[in-house]
Amino acid sequence: MHNGGKIILGLVIFLILITFPVWYNVANDRAGYVPELEKAARGDNCVRDSSYMTGFHMDLLNEWRDQVVRQNDRWEVGNDGVRYERSLSNTCLNCHENKDKFCDKCHDYMGVVPYCWDCHIVPKEIQQ
Amino acid sequence: MSVDRRKFLKLAGVTALGLAGGAPAKVLAQDSVTPDTLKEVTEATATPKAPLVARRWAMVIDLRKCREAGDCNDCQKACHLAHNVPDFGNPKDEIKWIWKESFEHAFHEQEHEFLEDKTKHGPAVVLCNHCDNPPCVRVCPTQATWKREEDGIVMMDWHRCIGCRYCVLACPYGSRSFNWRNPREFIKELQPDFPTRTRGVVEKCTFCDERLARGQMPACVEACKAGALTFGDLEDPNSEVRKLLHEHFTIRRKPGLGTQPEVYYIV
Amino acid sequence: MLEKALSGDKRYWSWVAVLLIVIGTGTLFYLRQYHEGLTITGLSRDVTWGFYIAQFTFLVGVAASAVMVVLPYYLHNYKAFGKITILGEFLAIGAVTMCMTFIFVDMGQPYRITNVFLHPSPSSLMFWDTISVFGYLILNVIISQVTLGAERKGIAPPNWIRPIIILSIPWAISIHTVTAFLYSGLAARPFWMTAILAPRFLASAFSGGPALLILFCFILRKFTKFDAGKEPIQKIALIVTYAMAVNMFFIGMELFTAIYSNIPEHISHFEFLFFGLDGNTTLVPWMWTSMILGIISLILLINPGTRKNETVLGFSCIILILSIWIDKGLGLVVAGFTPTPLGTVVEYVPTFPEIMITVGVYALGLLIITGLYKIALSVRKQVTT
Numbered sequence: 001m002h003n004g005g006k007i008i009l010g011l012v013i014f015l016i017l018i019t020f021p022v023w024y025n026v027a028n029d030r031a032g033y034v035p036e037l038e039k040a041a042r043g044d045n046c047v048r049d050s051s052y053m054t055g056f057h058m059d060l061l062n063e064w065r066d067q068v069v070r071q072n073d074r075w076e077v078g079n080d081g082v083r084y085e086r087s088l089s090n091t092c093l094n095c096h097e098n099k100d101k102f103c104d105k106c107h108d109y110m111g112v113v114p115y116c117w118d119c120h121i122v123p124k125e126i127q128q
Numbered sequence: 129m130s131v132d133r134r135k136f137l138k139l140a141g142v143t144a145l146g147l148a149g150g151a152p153a154k155v156l157a158q159d160s161v162t163p164d165t166l167k168e169v170t171e172a173t174a175t176p177k178a179p180l181v182a183r184r185w186a187m188v189i190d191l192r193k194c195r196e197a198g199d200c201n202d203c204q205k206a207c208h209l210a211h212n213v214p215d216f217g218n219p220k221d222e223i224k225w226i227w228k229e230s231f232e233h234a235f236h237e238q239e240h241e242f243l244e245d246k247t248k249h250g251p252a253v254v255l256c257n258h259c260d261n262p263p264c265v266r267v268c269p270t271q272a273t274w275k276r277e278e279d280g281i282v283m284m285d286w287h288r289c290i291g292c293r294y295c296v297l298a299c300p301y302g303s304r305s306f307n308w309r310n311p312r313e314f315i316k317e318l319q320p321d322f323p324t325r326t327r328g329v330v331e332k333c334t335f336c337d338e339r340l341a342r343g344q345m346p347a348c349v350e351a352c353k354a355g356a357l358t359f360g361d362l363e364d365p366n367s368e369v370r371k372l373l374h375e376h377f378t379i380r381r382k383p384g385l386g387t388q389p390e391v392y393y394i395v
Numbered sequence: 396m397l398e399k400a401l402s403g404d405k406r407y408w409s410w411v412a413v414l415l416i417v418i419g420t421g422t423l424f425y426l427r428q429y430h431e432g433l434t435i436t437g438l439s440r441d442v443t444w445g446f447y448i449a450q451f452t453f454l455v456g457v458a459a460s461a462v463m464v465v466l467p468y469y470l471h472n473y474k475a476f477g478k479i480t481i482l483g484e485f486l487a488i489g490a491v492t493m494c495m496t497f498i499f500v501d502m503g504q505p506y507r508i509t510n511v512f513l514h515p516s517p518s519s520l521m522f523w524d525t526i527s528v529f530g531y532l533i534l535n536v537i538i539s540q541v542t543l544g545a546e547r548k549g550i551a552p553p554n555w556i557r558p559i560i561i562l563s564i565p566w567a568i569s570i571h572t573v574t575a576f577l578y579s580g581l582a583a584r585p586f587w588m589t590a591i592l593a594p595r596f597l598a599s600a601f602s603g604g605p606a607l608l609i610l611f612c613f614i615l616r617k618f619t620k621f622d623a624g625k626e627p628i629q630k631i632a633l634i635v636t637y638a639m640a641v642n643m644f645f646i647g648m649e650l651f652t653a654i655y656s657n658i659p660e661h662i663s664h665f666e667f668l669f670f671g672l673d674g675n676t677t678l679v680p681w682m683w684t685s686m687i688l689g690i691i692s693l694i695l696l697i698n699p700g701t702r703k704n705e706t707v708l709g710f711s712c713i714i715l716i717l718s719i720w721i722d723k724g725l726g727l728v729v730a731g732f733t734p735t736p737l738g739t740v741v742e743y744v745p746t747f748p749e750i751m752i753t754v755g756v757y758a759l760g761l762l763i764i765t766g767l768y769k770i771a772l773s774v775r776k777q778v779t780t
Contacts, residue, residue, distance in 0.1 A: 069285050072276065074341050089320055115326070119286065121212075123320035219741075220439040233737040237660075263582055269521035270510040288510055291433075291503015293443040294521050300583035302736050305440055306503065309432035327432040328503025382736075385582040 035109045038101035045080035047091070061088060061116070088120045097124045177343030182361030184280040185258065185335055186390040187349075188372045191231070193356035195250040201228065203253060206351030207333070212324040214311035223305035225333040226255035226348050234381060235393075247395055253356070255348070256303040256333040257381065257389030258282045264295035264304065273330075280390065281335045289329040296330060300382050301389070304332045335359075362390065396540075396547065399773035400766035406618070407769065414762040421755010424748045425500055433503060436749040441741040442732040446749050447501040449724035450756070451494050453603075455574045456596060456723065458490035458531065460604020462567035463634050469560050475627045481546075482615075482623075483608055484539040485767035487567075490604075491532040493760035500752055520577045527570045534563045539767075547774045571596050578731065586664035586731045589652075595645045596723070602638035603719040605631045606712035611768075613709050621772050625705075632708055636696040639715060643693055646686075646722070664730045673740040678729060681721050689718035 001007065025031050040046070046053060048060065064086040067073040077083050084091050096102045099122045107114065194200075207213065207226045214223055232239050234252035262282050265275050272289035275282050296304045310327045318324070322338065325331050336346035344350070349357045360367035369392075372378075378392040403411075428435050438445050461483035467473035468480050499505050516522045538560055545552035575593035582588060609631055612623040653661040666672050668682045692715035695701040695708075702708055729743050745753075 065287055069283070069287065070274075072278070072337065072341060087321075089323065118326040119323040121318055121320045121323065126318045126320055221434050222440050229737065233739060236738040266518045267521065267581075269516050269519040269525070270507075270514045271516050272510075288507070288514065289504065290507040290510055291505075292498075292501075292521060293503070294519070294577075296443045297731075298581050298583055300736050302441070306443060307432070308434035308438065326504075330503075387582070 033109075035105040037105050038096070038098055040095040041097045043095040045078065045082065046095070047076070047078035047080075047084050049079060058114075064088075088116060089123060093122055093124070099125070179343055180340045180345070182279050183363035184260075184361060184390065185340075186280075186360065186362040186369050186392065187255075187335075188358045188360075188369045188378065188392045188394065189253050190356045190358070190372075190376075190394040191247070191250060191252060192394060193354040194228075194253055195246060197354040197356070200354065202351040202353060203348035203357060204228070206347040207336075209317060210319060210336070210339075210347040211322055212311075212315050212319055213331075214314035214324075215316065216309070216311075216314050221308045223307065223311070223331065225305075225331070226253065228252070229254045235379070237382065237384075238379070252393065254301065254303070254381070255391065256282060256299075256335075257301055257387070257391045258333075258335055260388035260390060261386060263298040263300065263385075263387060267294045267298040269294065276337075281337055282332075283334055283337065284331060286323075286325050286329045286331065291328040291330065293330060300385050300387060304330050306330050396543065396770050396774065399770045402773075403769060407765075410765065411762065414758045414765065417758035418755050418762065421752050421758065424751040424755065428500070428748060428752065429505075433501075435746060437744045437746045439741055439743065441735045441739065442729060442743040444501075444728050444732070445743055446725065446745040446753055447497045449728045450753055451497040451501075452574060452596075452727060453720050453724045454490045454494045454497070454760075455528065455571055456600030456719075457604040457607055458487045458494065458528075459567045459571040459597070459600045460608070461487035461535070462564050463601050463605045463638075464608065464631065465560065465567075466564050467630075469557070470564065473630075475624070475630060478621075479608070479612065479623050479627055479631075481539055481543055481771050482611060482768065484535045484542075485764060485771060486604075486608060486611065487535045488532065488539065488767060489760045489764035491528055491535070492763055493756055494528055495532075496756045496759060497753075500756065520573060520580060524570075524573045524577055527566070527573045531563070531566055531570050534559065534566060538563060543771060543774055568597065571600050578727075583736055584731045585660045587727075589649065591645055591648055595642065595649070598638050598642035598645055599719045599723050602635045602642050603716050603723075605638070606635045606715050609635070609712050610709060610716075611764075613705070615768065615772070619772055621775070628705070628708075629703065632696065632702050635712070635715065636693070636702065639689070639693050639696060642719070643689060646689075663734050667733045667740065668726060668730050672734060675733070675740045675742050677742060677744060678726060682726055685718045685721035685726065688714040689722070692718060 025033075048056075053060070067076075068086050074086055075083055076086055093099065099117070106112075204224065204227050208215070208224075211225065213225055216222060228251040231247055231250050231252045234254050239248070258281055260275075260280065262273075262275055265273055265282060268274070269292065270288050270290055272285045273282060273295055274285075291306065293306050296306060307325055307327045307329055311324055315324060336344070336348075339346060346357075346359055349359045358368045358372055360369035362369060364370065372394065373392060376394045378394055380389045380392055383389075436445065436447075461480075464476045464480050464483040468476040499508070502508065511522060511525050538556065541556045542552045542560075572593045575596040578584070578587035579589060579592040609628055612628055615621045616623070650665065653665050656662075663672060667675065668678055670676075671679050692711045695711040696715075701711070732741070732743070734740050
């Protein structure tokens with residue numbers, strides 16, 4: 001390979017630079033960091049269990065959005081057998097009262113800015 | 129997912145009181161949320177009652193009663209409060225779902241020089257007519273507005289609206305408003321049980337579909353002290369609206385356009 | 396071939412730099428509009444479409460006008476247009492890009508534009524307009540790419556491009572018809588709900604667009620080695636003349652039905668445009684200017700002496716384009732809203748940010764046209780004088 005040495009050296013440097021976020025966090029012992037979420041203020045169970053919610057709460061909310069708005073299907077029975085209103089503000093935030101100690105913890109860490117909050121109100125934030 | 133049967137039955141017993149007739153037909157006949165888990169933020173979201181259903185919702189507005197009420201604006205106040213409608217303080221950005229228009233403007237094809245004074249200078253309450261043949265629905269490129277087949281309400285999906293404002297063009301009644309700016313700071317009293325909208329979407333009256341689902345009459349109908357607003361099912365021959373239509377002469381706005389509006393006016 | 400747009404002399408780059416500055420300024424204003432909302436425009440609850448959509452409507456016509464050189468050349472073998480079909484197609488690409496950009500800056504939630512494709516709504520003309528205009532862009536990109544590529548290699552274009560070119564002819568008609576249907580199907584707006592709106596759009600498109608093409612030919616003749624030749628320009632001028640005559644005739648038709656029937660709902664909009672309504676006379680001077688310029692341009696075009704004189708022809712084209720731009724742009728759009736369905740009159744005047752964003756989008760279109768024309772001329776080695 002013509003100039004093989006320089007090319008391979010260049011590739012190695014490139015790989016090191018591109019994987020910087022990974023090895024930097026490992027080196028600083030932050031690889032295992034998981035944001036700490038505030039426990040729900042009330043209620044024993046959620047509409048779904050935590051393992052589902054951690055990964056798929058967005059899918060659930062999207063489903064709810066279409067079911068409530070487009071099909072007028074506003075109530076459901078959660079996995080715990082309790083009937084819930086499909087509502088971010090009235091149901092989810094009823095128990096998980098503090099958005100900044102619950103929702104924002106992971107969202108801020110991941111750099112995610114969901115625009116739900118443009119319209120959907122956090123009840124606790126408006127109570128004087 | 130297994131559920132502890134004892135716990136389930138306990139919950140069932142406690143909440144059975146709150147239910148007037150059980151859940152909407154689509155949901156299994158399980159039990160409602162306990163007072164523990166459902167916080168009562170406003171009276172409106174208290175223990176849910178059976179939803180109000182109809183095959184064709186319509187409204188009859190008695191302008192005579194409205195006229196007698198004078199300077200009243202209760203319908204708009206209630207609606208705009210319940211739905212977090214902002215007040216920008218200028219007609220350019222204005223958003224209104226229901227309001228008192230002059231008779232001359234609401235019915236300007238009916239107007240003439242010698243129209244009786246009290247009508248001519250009287251008010252006309254106007255809102256979305258929830259037409260049977262809605263031009264706004266026809267023109268929406270994303271179906272962010274559509275006509276519900278089960279009860280005839282022309283609905284809005286504020287998640288899907290792209291803000292093209294084609295529906296505002298198509299509406300012959302001027303019922304629709306666009307959010308030219310962020311409405312949040314302009315809402316006097318935020319109601320947490322109903323979302324606000326964001327800038328860039330079109331909004332209008334939805335016949336209080338969220339209240340109907342909770343078994344409540346639309347906010348304007350409840351708030352009208354003069355009893356000028358009557359709301360009911362046109363397909364139910366015994367409903368109040370059918371009675372009123374049977375007993376009085378009624379007109380609709382711009383009937384010649386073929387939109388088949390479902391708001392009738394007793395003049 | 397795209398690399399040919401990246402090499403040029405000082406004049407070329409100065410022009411590009413000016414355009415980039417204007418585009419940058421427009422972008423800054425757009426960012427402000429995206430942040431604050433469309434409230435910074437002059438639009439209001441009662442006049443919801445304005446300057447942006449006016450430009451869109453005008454430019455769809457310009458885009459469609461490419462058909463006026465493509466049709467004679469490809470369907471009727473009119474050889475004289477051989478050198479300028481590419482200019483017409485590149486003009487169409489620039490115009491369509493501007494159209495789409497104007498829609499984007501006018502939307503309340505521009506990032507939800509994909510909803511139009513995710514949730515197709517065949518009952519909505521806007522859905523069909525999106526498909527139509529976007530499809531026309533793709534057609535013109537393919538056609539221009541293939542024909543110019545073949546020219547560069549010195550061979551005839553492949554046979555399969557011919558049906559695609561033929562397809563672009565009815566497609567061009569369709570984009571402007573569909574745009575007219577956007578307006579003419581609305582029962583709520585009697586000013587627009589007229590069967591003649593689509594024919595009017597086409598007539599004004601086929602006069603205004605080719606007129607712009609003539610002007611571009613003159614500009615290219617002055618700044619480059621490209622000379623379209625007297626015959627093609629005169630032929631296009633003749634097309635412009637007939638189309639403009641039809642356009643003015645159609646305007647007369649509109650005026651007749653409104654004035655003679657005297658139906659308030661119809662005539663009030665014309666009253667607003669030409670005499671003012673309820674004290675609102677914003678558009679009156681503009682509309683009279685548009686009519687006078689249109690008539691003058693038509694006289695100058697009909698008279699063979701002034702049409703054959705290329706200086707006067709250039710002037711006629713400029714005033715013709717101005718006339719149509721006013722009439723089909725703000726005149727058409729704002730008058731549809733005034734008076735409102737409730738019979739009130741609400742003033743609309745575009746604000747400074749709105750105008751700056753518009754100018755920015757025009758600069759973007761001009762940049763695209765500049766680059767594309769540069770490519771075409773470089774391929775033909777006719778760039779520098």
